[in-house]
Amino acid sequence: MFSSVLHVALGGAIGASLRYLTGVGVLRTFGHQEFPIAILTVNVIGSFLMGVFVVTAAHKGLTHLNPLVATGIMGGFTTFSAFSLEAVNLYERGDLGQAALYVALSVGLSIAALMLGLVLARGVWA
DSSP states (O other): OHHHHHHHHHHHHHHHHHHHHHHHHHHHHHOOOSSOHHHHHHHHHHHHHHHHHHHHHHHHTOGGGTIIIIIIIIHHHOTHHHHHHHHHHHHHTTOHHHHHHHHHHHHHHHHHHHHHHHHHHHHHHO
């Protein structure tokens, strides 16, 4: 168990560093944009790489690397990749209603929670 936690922590540090460097690269390439292109880029790349890893790990017997790669590196790079994987897993199991509900609740409740946090913090710090 402790070994898995260390793998997640190491992967998380690597993934977060890669997210930062990707964002810097996008900003240097395109300059500052009003549209969050750096975040979009990270989310799309992370989701693609999560798909590649999950299939490759399953076919090559590398699922023992899930804590390091899927949870750690990919989770540190973008949690959007984990969200995408869970949504597609529900869809592929035929749980279309559950997949739609998961997507709607994840996006809607996350945005609502962020807005609530903004309102509360602004009330405290105003």
